[in-house]
Every structure is written in C-alpha cells, then in structure tokens.
Amino acid sequence: MAIASSHEEDFESCESVVLGWRDGSISDGSTTIEAQQSSLQNLLFFLHVPRSGGRSFFHCFLRHLFRNLECPCSYGENLPFDPSESKCRVFVAHRGYDLTSKLPMDKTSVLTVLRHPVARVLSSYEKAVEWGARFLAHAHSASAAQITEKFRREWRDMTVLDAWPWNYLLPWTIEDLFARRNARGNERVMEEIKNPYDIEEIVMPLHAFINDPLAHELIHNGATFQVAGLTNNSCLKDSHAVRRCVQKHPSLGRYVLDVAKERLEKMFHIALTEKHKESARMFAEAVGAQAISELQALASQPKAAANNGAVDQSRFLIVRSMLV
Template sequence: MKVHFILHSFNASCMDHNTLKFCVFLILVGLLVNISFAKNDFENCKRVVKVWADSSLDKEIGEDNHKLRDLLFFLHIPRTGGRTYFQCFLKKLYPGYLECPRSYDKLRFDPRKKKCRLLVTHDDYSMISKLPRQRTSVVTILRDPIDRVFSTYEFSIEVAARFLVHPNLTSVTQMTKRLRSKTKGISTLDIWPWKYLVPWMREDLFARRDARYSRGLNTTESNDSYDMEDFAMPLKEYINHPASGDIVHNGATFQVAGLTNNSYIAEAHEVRHCVQKYKILGKFVLQVAKKRLDDMLYVGLTEDHRESATMFANVVGAQVISQLNAANSSLDIGDKIEQRSFPDSDPHSSEHQNSTSDRGASKVTSSESGETAELNITVGELMNSYEGCISNLRTSYSGRRIASLKRISPVNFSREARLQVSEEVLQEIRSLNDLDIELYEYARAIFYRQHKTTLQTFTEERWNNIPSIVYGITLWKVLPLAITCVFLLFLFLVIVNVRRRTLKIKMKVMKS
C-alpha cells in the first residue's frame, strides 16, 4: 500500500510540476520503502521457519528407530509405487482388523480404533502428532524428482480423462453426487493430492475439448504428447501453474517435513509459503526432512525396485512376521475376539481403497471363533507372492491407463515420449524441485548404506547357522553317506593293492 501510494504521488508530481529532482526523490524513497518492506518480510519468514525447524528437531526421538515398534506408519509419497507395497506386501502381512480404519482413503486418522498396527496414508509427517510417537515406526519410498513430476502430471490427466465420457461438467457433478449417495466408496477425488489436482485437470480437459469441437479441430500438428495444447494442458504450463507450485514441486520434502496443505501443523502453510518465496530458507526444511529419513525404519527407492522390495521384505516383513506371531502367542481368547470385533474397511471403493476383504495369496487367516491363526509365511514366500501380485497390478494399471488416454488421443504418455521433452523444460523442473533433488540424493545414500548393512547381516547369519545346520542333520541321513564313503575308500584300496601286485608279477616275469 505504501509503495503504491508513493508511486501514485510520483506520477502526479511529475505531471503537475515537471520537477525532475522531486521525481527522483520520490523514486528513491519508494525504493527504500520497498527494500525495507522486503527485508522485514524476509526476516519474519526466516524467524518463522527457524522456530518451526528447531521445534521439530527437538521433538525427534533419539533412540534406535531401526527396530519395528507397535505401529507401522507408511508415509506414502504419491507416485512412488507405494500402492504396490500396500497391496502386495502390507495387506499380506497385516490382518484387516489391525489396519487403522480409512487411513489410506480418507487421510484423516480415526483414533477410535486404538489397537490398530498399520497406518498407510498420503498424509504428511505431521500425522505423527496424532500417533503414539514412542511406539511408532515410519517407512517411506522416494522417487527421482523429475520422474515423479512427470508421473504426477500424467496421472492427473489420466484420471481426469475418465470423465470425458460425459457431455459436460454439469453431468459429471450430478453423476458424482448420485454415486456418493448410493455407496460408501472412496474415489480418487477424495484423496490428497488428487482431490485438488484431478478436478483442476478435469475442468481443463473439458474446456479444451469444447474449444476443439467449436473450431472443428480434431487433430494436432505436434508429435510431442507433453505439448498438445488442443487436447491437454502442456507440461510447461502445468509446472508453472500456482497449483503445482503449492502441491507438486518439492512435494516429497514438504511431505516428509509435514508441511503440505494437508498438514496437521497450524503454522505449516506459513512455513511452506515462506520457503517457496525465499529459496534460501529451504535449508531449514531439508535439515528436518533429512533427520526424519535418518530415523525411519526403512527408506526405499522407486528406481531400485528389485533391491528395495527385497530389503523391505527382509527388514520390515521379517520383523512384522516375528512381531505378530509373538503377539498372537501371548494373547488369550478374549483379547483375540476383541481385536476381531473391529469391522474391516468398506469394500466398495476405488483403486485407492483400503479394503482388506480380498487378501489374495495372504496366509494370515482368522477362524470363526475369533482366534487368530499364525502368520504362516516366510520372507521368501512373501517375496514370491509379491512378484505375482505386482505383475497383476501392473497389467491392471496399464489397461486402465490405455483406456483413459484413448479419450484424448493422440496424447500417449510413455518413457519414449518423455525423451521428446525439451531440455529447457527439464531444467525448469529441476530448478522448481531443488529441495526434492537434494533430499533424493540423501535418501539414496541411506538406502545403499542400509542395503550394504543388510547384506552383511544376512552373510553373518548364514555363517553362524552352519554349525547348527550340521548338528541338525539326522543320523539316518549321515549313516548312508558314511557307509558310502567307507565303501569307496575300501574299493580304492583294493584297486591300488591289485595294481601293485600285478606290477610286481610283471617285473618278475621281465627279470626271468
């Protein structure tokens, strides 16, 4: 307001008096006021961000966090492959009655179920404030920031394109209301961040389709699927939109730090906006995010898929199996019946559903009496089950994707199509995701360090198990082996003796 008033006075004075000195004076005053205002704003932002960072670091748990605790919190960063871990690992490890209700769907923790042991959600790290901190282990997966931006853009358009079967947005709204009134299902539109990104893309797709039809235009000259503005918002326009700036860019860092627009922290929005406004303040957020990665039970990488899945099975899966079996053996019948009394999640939901009614190859079962069966599965069997499960999921996702993109053909997102995106756009994505790039490199170091430690542990355990394995061989297996060895030795001695005698006879014959 002050700057605007001074500039207005400057224009009026120059026009009325034509006094050059006075105009210069007003310009200098305006600049000084502007500089002072900017400096005060920066200092205020720096104070806000630093207070939050110091407070967050003080609340961190100093003890060993690499041992599974009572509650497993899977902090699912969008477009990192977390859905496959939920469907193909966690659903096979945890019975439905141990899942926190609606945790994966509604994204707001329901504290009424106090005995839940698994929480899977897009909620950011601020969710910890709702959990028993000392009894909670956190796991997450990170992805290369450039690929994650591509995937977020593609998925936003893919889901939005499903609605193009309707003639207009009014029809979409009416249909959505009818479906929600008839079912209790959870759609992608209820899930952060898609509840913001998909409606935005859906409105954009309808507008472009209407404009295309009004011009009678059904083709495009561009061969770049990420720059077909007649059919979908170009990638360059998408990454520069304020919605992407607030939700997509540096999204992994803000989610691990607990600063998304879905945060439980009161000051989250102010801190996030200060960091977005003044990049230099990002170092405080990175400090907090890195410390939280250090303290997590497991940090996976989307790109190192096979190694990440194997490590998850051995680091997390093995501990879950051991923990649940130990807990099961210590519970009496009354406790088991009480646990089973909690209803499973709603089975009528979308691709993000949290239903546990269909467990596929899971060996976690419950009897009708309410007693819990043992978690009769090994780490090796878990990995085999995972491989089959993820193959089926990929086929399902691919089919859904192809069907959606047909509605905006010739747009066709693929790894090959990404190669056509200009270096200018790629560099812009890197610049807009500088915090995520640094955090990802830090996560890679954690992953390879933990991977190396895990391999060393397995090797040591294998060598330590050799004496017990030898000792455990039964006599009926040893005896035939021993008899065979003695027989072969006897046969060898006989043959040697016969050859020796034959040689002596030959020599005597030759001498004679």
C-alpha cells in the same frame, strides 16, 4: 529505498518464523521416532508420497505381511481410529509427517517410498490427465461433478478426488479438459501427434502444467514438504505461515530441507521406487526375524492358531520368501 527496506524486514520476519519452526521440529517429540530401533513398533505409519509406487509397495507386499491388521484410511485431519485402543498394525495415508503428532510416538515406526523428483512430476501429470480424461464421457464438467457426488453418497466411499493432492489437481485438470473440448467444438485434431506431451488443442501441455502455480504448490517439492509435515493440508497450526514464507522467499526452503532430512534419518525404513524389489527385501530382512517370532508365538496358542492359522501361514510365507 523504502521498498527495499520493507522487503528486508519481511524476509527477516519470515526467516524468524521458519527458523523457529525448524528448531522446534528438530528438537520436539515429533522427530524422536527411533528409526535406529532394531524392532518394528506396534504401529507402522506408511507415509505415502503420491506417484512413488507406494500403492504397489503396499498392495503387493505390506498388505500381505499385515493381513487383516490394516488401519482405516485417512483423508482428513482426524484419525479414523483410536491409536491407543486399535489393534491395527499398519496405517497408510496420503498425508504428511505432521500426522505423527496424533500417533503414540514411542510405539510408532515410519516408512515411506521416495522417487526421483523429475519422474514423480512427470507421473503426476500423466495421472492427472488420465483420470481427468475419464470425465470427458460426461456432457460437461458440471454433470461430471454431479456423477461423482452421487457415487460418494451411494457408496459412502472415498474416491481419488478425496485424496491429497488429487483433490486439488483433478478438479483443475477436469475443468481445463472440458474448456479445451468446448473450444474445439466439433473439430477433430487430425494432425499427426508428434509429441504426446504437447497437444494443446486437447490437453494442457506438460510445460504449462509444470509451470502453473498449483503444480509448484503441490508437486515440485511435494515429497520434501510431505516429509517435513508442511503440505497445504497439514494439521499443524504454524505450517501455513511457514509455507507462505518459503513461497515468498525460496531461499528459506533450505530449512525445510533440514527438517525433512532429519525425519528421513529417523524413519524405520525408506524404500526407493527405482529399486522396489530390493527395498522390499531390505524391509523384510529388517522385520523378518521379529515377524516370524511373533507368528510362532501366536501359533503356540491353540485358540489363536485355530482362528488365524491361514493368515499366519500367509504372513510367514511372504516374509520367508523375501528372505530367501
């Protein structure tokens, strides 16, 4: 009885924590970005959900539309630019909605790309294995880590190991790959491979990957937690307590879903991986008239036109081609 009572008390305490967060998230300024606005705001925050095709959406479309207007990328808690002074127009980050707390809410629009969760989990496994296997070119995992660190120091650049959630998933996958290689020794796997997702001698099987606590932590409901601003690298102080409670009592996840839905409803645009081209066309239709108007106004200024003519023409063509 004492155990049951203790469990009930913990559930009630956690429910209070999660409800308090939900009510505050839905009512505070962090959810008041007006998706219903007819025009794109000064800053577009592209909330990049991993393995959703966001890289293609950005490089093949957004990057052309906002050429030379990209904000520096962010992998940490702090923004790498001052949104009140910067003239950049599009900010891309493998981060959660919590980053909007650092952006000017009345001047920001939010865009994201969503994908079927099963396809996204499978893609996450494939990428973790693909990138992890590249490190097998080294003698052991310690040397692989040293090479990566050397690369960071020399190039002073971010790598996939710095981006969430790969900064957690890849080291784990790399260590597992080396452990399996060491266990094999010089033996080769000669049997015919019938199921590429279940080659235990070489790589962690898919079923082991998806059932691991780390995959549950970062991938299974990763998109929902990202949109809710509750990833494990959230910059909001109460996020970790909320995450702990939802992990202990999964039924409380419905409140996280409430917040995620609310925020999706307020986003300027939501693209779908399964409908990439259609999603890009819809975005172009939403911003096309505004973009063309801005470019025509800029072209009417002689100095600006002289300096930016080529860029303007490129942006004009990409918008016009999407609208045709």
